Amino acid sequence: xxxxxxxxxxxxxxxxxxxxxxxxxxxxxxxxxxxxxxxxxxxxxxxxxxxxxxxxxxxxxxxxxxxxxxxxxxxxxxxxxxxxxxxxxxxxxxxxxxxxxxxxxxxxxxxxxxxxxxxxxxxxxxxxxxxxxxxxxxxxxxxxxxxxxxxxxxxxxxxxxxxxxxxxxxxxxxxxxxxxxxxxxxxxxxxxxxxxxxxxxxxxxxxxxxxxxxxxxxxxxxxxxxxxxxxxxxxxxxxxxxxxxxxxxxxxxxxxxxxxxxxxxxxxxxxxxxxxxxxxxxxxxxxxxxxxxxxxxxxxxxxxxxxxxxxxxxxxxxxxxxxxxxxxxxxxxxxxxxxxxxxxxxxxxxxxxxxxxxxxxxxxxxxxxxxxxxxxxxxxxxxxxxxxxxxxxxxxxxxxxxxxxxxxxxxxxxxxxxxxxxxxxxxxxxxxxxxxxxxxxxxxxxxxxxxxxxxxxxxxxxxxxxxxxxxxxxxxxxxxxxxxxxxxxxxxxxxxxxxxxxxxxxxxxxxxxxxxxxxxxxxxxxxxxxxxxxxxxxxxxxxxxxxxxxxxxxxxxxxxxxxxxxxxxxxxxxxxxxxxxx
Amino acid sequence: xxxxxxxxxxxxxxxxxxxxxxxxxxxxxxxxxxxxxxxxxxxxxxxxxxxxxxxxxxxxxxxxxxxxxxxxxxxxxxxxxxxxxxxxxxxxxx
Numbered sequence: 001x002x003x004x005x006x007x008x009x010x011x012x013x014x015x016x017x018x019x020x021x022x023x024x025x026x027x028x029x030x031x032x033x034x035x036x037x038x039x040x041x042x043x044x045x046x047x048x049x050x051x052x053x054x055x056x057x058x059x060x061x062x063x064x065x066x067x068x069x070x071x072x073x074x075x076x077x078x079x080x081x082x083x084x085x086x087x088x089x090x091x092x093x094x095x096x097x098x099x100x101x102x103x104x105x106x107x108x109x110x111x112x113x114x115x116x117x118x119x120x121x122x123x124x125x126x127x128x129x130x131x132x133x134x135x136x137x138x139x140x141x142x143x144x145x146x147x148x149x150x151x152x153x154x155x156x157x158x159x160x161x162x163x164x165x166x167x168x169x170x171x172x173x174x175x176x177x178x179x180x181x182x183x184x185x186x187x188x189x190x191x192x193x194x195x196x197x198x199x200x201x202x203x204x205x206x207x208x209x210x211x212x213x214x215x216x217x218x219x220x221x222x223x224x225x226x227x228x229x230x231x232x233x234x235x236x237x238x239x240x241x242x243x244x245x246x247x248x249x250x251x252x253x254x255x256x257x258x259x260x261x262x263x264x265x266x267x268x269x270x271x272x273x274x275x276x277x278x279x280x281x282x283x284x285x286x287x288x289x290x291x292x293x294x295x296x297x298x299x300x301x302x303x304x305x306x307x308x309x310x311x312x313x314x315x316x317x318x319x320x321x322x323x324x325x326x327x328x329x330x331x332x333x334x335x336x337x338x339x340x341x342x343x344x345x346x347x348x349x350x351x352x353x354x355x356x357x358x359x360x361x362x363x364x365x366x367x368x369x370x371x372x373x374x375x376x377x378x379x380x381x382x383x384x385x386x387x388x389x390x391x392x393x394x395x396x397x398x399x400x401x402x403x404x405x406x407x408x409x410x411x412x413x414x415x416x417x418x419x420x421x422x423x424x425x426x427x428x429x430x431x432x433x434x435x436x437x438x439x440x441x442x443x444x445x446x447x448x449x450x451x452x453x454x455x456x457x458x459x460x461x462x463x464x465x466x467x468x469x470x471x472x473x474x475x476x477x478x479x480x481x482x483x484x485x486x487x488x489x490x491x492x493x494x495x496x497x498x499x500x501x502x503x504x505x506x507x508x509x510x511x512x513x514x515x516x517x518x519x520x521x522x523x524x525x526x527x528x529x530x531x532x533x534x535x536x537x538x539x540x541x542x543x544x545x546x547x548x549x550x551x552x553x554x555x556x557x558x559x560x561x562x563x564x565x566x567x568x569x570x571x572x573x574x575x576x577x578x579x580x581x582x
Numbered sequence: 583x584x585x586x587x588x589x590x591x592x593x594x595x596x597x598x599x600x601x602x603x604x605x606x607x608x609x610x611x612x613x614x615x616x617x618x619x620x621x622x623x624x625x626x627x628x629x630x631x632x633x634x635x636x637x638x639x640x641x642x643x644x645x646x647x648x649x650x651x652x653x654x655x656x657x658x659x660x661x662x663x664x665x666x667x668x669x670x671x672x673x674x675x676x
Binding site: 076077080081084085086087113116117120122124125128309 | 599600602603607610611630632633634635636638639641673
């Protein structure tokens with residue numbers, strides 16, 4: 001049995017036979033061709049290249065139709081590479097002048113480019129080397145008349161283990177047979193990881209070299225929730241997996257029946273569960289699972305998908321797609337929530353890398369310093385507001401002045417629209433994320449001015465415990481169950497209650513079933529969560545009563561260690577919903 | 583305009599991440615609209631602006647001063663429209 005840990009990029013636990021794709025999946029049969037065959041070999045190279053260009057265009061359309069145009073942008077770069085004049089010139093010259101076979105020439109030229117790219121010492125450009133290997137594979141596949149046929153001719157379910165999967169390969173994975181995949185390279189933000197999440201295929205990347213000894217056919221357990229791959233599990237591990245899988249299956253079947261039922265506690269308290277989304281395409285997944293709306297629509301992808309600031313039309317179109325799919329259900333649109341380094345156009349302002357980006361120019365601070373960019377987004381939100389039930393939310397507010405400035409700019413934009421005779425929702429609810437401890441300490445003052453709060457636990461925990469959870473050496477300090485975090489949530493609830501303002505919790509804490517009774521007990525009635533968690537959370541809500549939840553939260557708040565809180569909550573969950581405890 | 587016309591212009595790269603894939607895609611897309619040869623010189627090296635690979639291997643960081651040169655028919659138009667991309671920091675505005 002071999003257990004390896006990597007970066008979990010798409011959740012789900014699956015078991016199946018391994019299908020290993022080596023990085024050297026093509027064996028080049030011959031390096032040289034005879035001089036009189038040069039013309040024919042040149043022709044072979046060009047027709048292979050044309051087929052590859054056609055395939056890339058088809059991929060682009062497929063991905064665009066399935067997942068949206070934002071994802072398809074990856075392929076237009078691939079197309080330009082396949083049509084690159086330098087590539088064509090160098091390959092032609094190797095075939096003509098050195099009598100190289102097209103296969104060998106393509107591989108030599110592209111590998112040279114990739115190696116040069118990796119040697120530049122620029123993280124971004126060295127990642128592009130993967131795109132070059134993708135092109136090499138595609139061209140060799142056509143030249144040798146075999147693509148990675150293992151992938152296209154699947155007849156039984158498999159788990160793919162590969163050094164790397166290209167975005168092209170990921171996009172065309174047959175989700176009927178591919179149970180999940182794990183790769184040796186890659187990070188959270190690689191195109192492959194993003195596509196896996198959107199396709200909802202369990203996936204792990206960045207495992208490091210470890211598939212060398214795996215030949216294929218071995219049983220593999222892939223745990224996309226915890227980022228673990230187990231190759232050749234022993235009998236005990238297998239039995240544990242089977243048992244939890246059988247339980248999961250029963251749970252899933254039962255949970256599916258909950259989709260049409262309301263999230264209502266045993267004593268009849270209705271709880272609203274909303275979805276957190278990043279792309280308009282995800283709305284359907286929320287609605288299908290019975291979401292009460294969208295509690296957090298992150299708009300960052302609009303800014304990240306190209307090297308340009310999104311136009312008002314880009315914003316408007318995306319918002320309208322979400323609103324249309326939601327009907328009367330509420331949609332909370334959060335304004336830009338990233339750092340200056342990620343936003344095109346104003347990137348020039350970032351002359352040096354910030355020493356401490358999480359405490360730097362990001363989020364609402366960035367919007368307030370770049371009013372044209374902020375106003376463009378607000379105009380689009382306001383224009384879209386007549387098409388549905390829209391609320392606007394400002395992220396990372398740390399002082400009252402910031403909130404007032406943001407609201408003032410929103411009012412300015414309203415005035416502009418009014419002057420221009422463009423319709424919008426005048427009484428659009430305006431809320432803020434509570435994710436900085438200062439906002440909690442001043443919650444009463446904020447509660448007088450905002451229409452609603454949304455507690456972003458991820459950042460709140462990070463800022464309160466001064467701990468970056470992506471840093472493995474301190475990740476153990478990052479605890480949702482820390483008594484300080486519970487205390488902060490209590491403070492927000494108290495302030496909101498006094499001024500009768502709605503509070504939602506939208507961080508990862510609210511997607512974790514263990515914390516649901518606690519949050520209900522603390523008075524939360526609105527939760528916004530990752531779409532796939534909705535049915536499980538509904539199950540918890542339907543199995544607890546408010547009085548019970550209050551007892552649980554009272555006890556949890558008396559404990560003084562995160563570990564004890566989390567342990568206690570796990571115990572309570574296993575009593576309430578034994579099925580949900582794995 | 584004669585086929586031998588040459589047009590040259592100095593440009594500054596104002597993209598924080600340097601000359602990476604997205605600005606490169608814009609340059610290549612624009613350059614291939616013109617029949618002339620177009621090159622970009624930086625740090626003693628010259629890249630074909632119609633080649634993604636050439637441009638990537640320049641590895642030009644933020645603030646790089648580079649020379650854009652076109653040779654052949656419509657050389658001046660080509661240099662002007664490519665320089666516009668640099669001037670605008672590769673931000674497309676509609």
